[in-house]
Amino acid sequence: MALPDFELVLLAVKRMVVRESRLSIAAESVAADELLNGRLLRVTSLGLLSMLIQLEDDLGVTLPDDLFLGRLVYTVADLADVVHSAASASVES
């Protein structure tokens, strides 16, 4: 099984973020460095939590147990990185 492409993960995350933010914009138009809780996306902690669970279900990955320990998740790319790392870890194992 090949390692997942980061760009594909990023796009999946963008789609989820757009849905969570209830925006009617193309997912592709969201910048990777867009702040999750910034003026555009306005994701709350509960919204982020909801997305984490959906990401696990939709992408079939298991997010790491150190998810909440010292990680900084401010941007769309940060979140995609967490998911991509999890997906890569599951492939390698």
Place this chain on the structure above:
Amino acid sequence: MDFADDVSAGGVSAGDLSCYTACLARYLECAYDDPLARVARSVRLAVRTDDPEGLTAFSHHGIWLSDLGDGLHLGYRGRANAGDLIADLDGEIAAGDGVIAVTYSGAMDWSIAPPHESAPHFVLLSARDGDLWRVDDPFSALLPAGSQDPFLGWISTARLLRAMTPPTRLGHEDRLRKQHVFGFGVPLPPDDRYQWLARMPAARDAVQALPDGWVSEPAAVLCYLSDFWSSLTQCRERVRYLDDMWASARHHAFRYSHLISRVRLDAAELDAAATARDAWNNLPMALRFAADSAVRGRSRPSLIRGLFEQLRTAEDNVADVLAAHGYGEAGGFGVAQPASQASVSQKGRSMSTPHPSSLTTPSRPALWFSALTSSSGTGFADRALESGRGCFVRDVSGREYLDARSALWNAALGYGNRHLIEAMTRQLNSLPVAQIIRHDLPTEVALSYAERLISVLPDNLAHVRFCTTGAQAVEGALLLSRFIRVLRGQPERTQVLALWDGYHGIGGLAGAVTGELPIHEMLAPLVPGVRHVPAGDIDALRSAIGQIGSQQITAMICEPILGTDVFELPPEYLHQAQSLCQAEGIHFILDEITTGFGRTGHITVAGHLGLTPDMLLVSKGITSGYVPLSAIAVTPQVQELAIAEPGMVFPHGSTGDGHPVAMAAAGAVLDELADGGVLANVIARGEQLTSAIREIEPGATTISVHGPGLMIAVALADADGQPLPAHIMATVKERCKEEGLLVSISNHMVLLTPPLIISSSECDLLVERLDSGIRQAVAGQAVFAD
């Protein structure tokens, strides 16, 4: 993961605390110069592990927060009788510092908590004037149900009593929370009583120590909780304590924010305090993630252990900082000094705060509402609606109704939708009023919403005019059709075709195209130039066109589903009528004022059926009824013809059309519908309701049910199959209302058009109340026939 949105790193306020403590902190302003410092320095976490019922209790304060100084404490009092309660509350307020009332979140109009999740809550009553009580509820938070804002305002005695009425069942964990709200256990009055906090002499045994069975040493508590939450997969009922952990995290984050903002710290101290604050802020989301994982069968023990290990490290690192600055038990905190009595009186809340003037109730009210007749009586004053949440509305007497008519089919997203309210509030704050009918500066919000609206309508529609009401849109569309004829040199082409039993509103031209004879008789003489044909009969339509002559006809207007009796026009009829009209150059106008925006499970029926009308009308659900708005969407060809003549502007519109707040609300409705969840719910709940209502079998008869999505008609007939007479149908409506269900009646049908967000359990409740209402109305009669 660092993603805090709870307690800020900057200044602190009472609203940053849990609901109990926020109110206590506000009340303690009467006794302490700096009550927030007292609360911040009281923060601790202790856990009782030997509850006889196997439950877990939490204590969040290491000193008595009920201590008012001078030998006085706050303690619970209860009254079973409302009159006695009012007298006691009066006495407390008269003493000058207000009184804390125990309320229940699900019964508070300003709370986002749904009624079925009602939990004890504290509010401060700071003044009374006649029937009005001034309420101060500083609590604010992001909760699973949405964003809870503070409340400061006046409420009536009836609303206060309702808010203070305990729910039927109060969970044991709720009692434990109330019992330990001051940091140490106190007696509680019986659950079935109104409760408040009264000033009373301190009990002699008010010691500042917890009994055996409690773990209070910080490292031991965190160790215990690590084990406690690690076994979540085996003990899923422990999710009920997430609220306690949330409260603890909030208090600890508050403590560190207070420390950071009020004390000059060196860089190392600041880092330790900020790390601890962030670790506590992190805890609720992480625990909820673990709980959700457990529910989905994924155990996360190492995540839990890592969390509490992180907290323990952070607490270890900050312990010396706390001790150095007098925070918490680690700092050997002593009892704060009460403020002087002089300052107490100076800090008492003003009795002269402005308040609404009292209302007078003459024998007949000033309001002439449309349903009023000489036989209406006067009882409706006690049933005036004053609040709503979700699918329910509540009247001034406290009765709650499941609103199965969505106000007038328009409250599509129910009551209290936070996203809509916030969007409208933002718009009010930026541009609260503007106009789009006279000058050439349309609003940005109208420009952008128009693009969004067109994007969800049938592809052939490209432009939209905004109006205010549905009837205005109907008249606007017909007048627009005639205006185009004038521009094209066809002034004789004025006739309009409409359907018998169709409904297009009340008013000059709208009342004329509405196909209901009683309305025609009452509004006579009607505006001329309208011909009605039987609904669904394509031959009759073709014949009418032939008789009138297509060159005399400007437009045909119809609803895809006649709202009056929820009569669905066959799709083939709609396609044929459209083809027939458009082949003859007749504008085909589809009125989707009732069906648009999800009522049938689709944004529009036209879109669902692939229709391409020349004009399409929407309203009602477009803003969920929060503010009036309607729209006329047209094809590029229609617009091109209407604006073809330089200097000739279609003369139609009213001052408030396309109001910016309506635009904002409408945009928020599209947000809510964007993911398809609401539309899917309409289909699922519609099928559930239809199926369940068919199961109702009073006597040996059945009920006839029809209608798509959440646009449902329940036809009632007697044993011989004859439609029930109007007086029995009126009784059905009244009995349903008595049962707590609001329905519409049309001829012999009960119409059900609940909010599109109605849940499965609310559908069960609807059917139960409908069944009971019908049974009572037709008691003893076999009335149902299919």
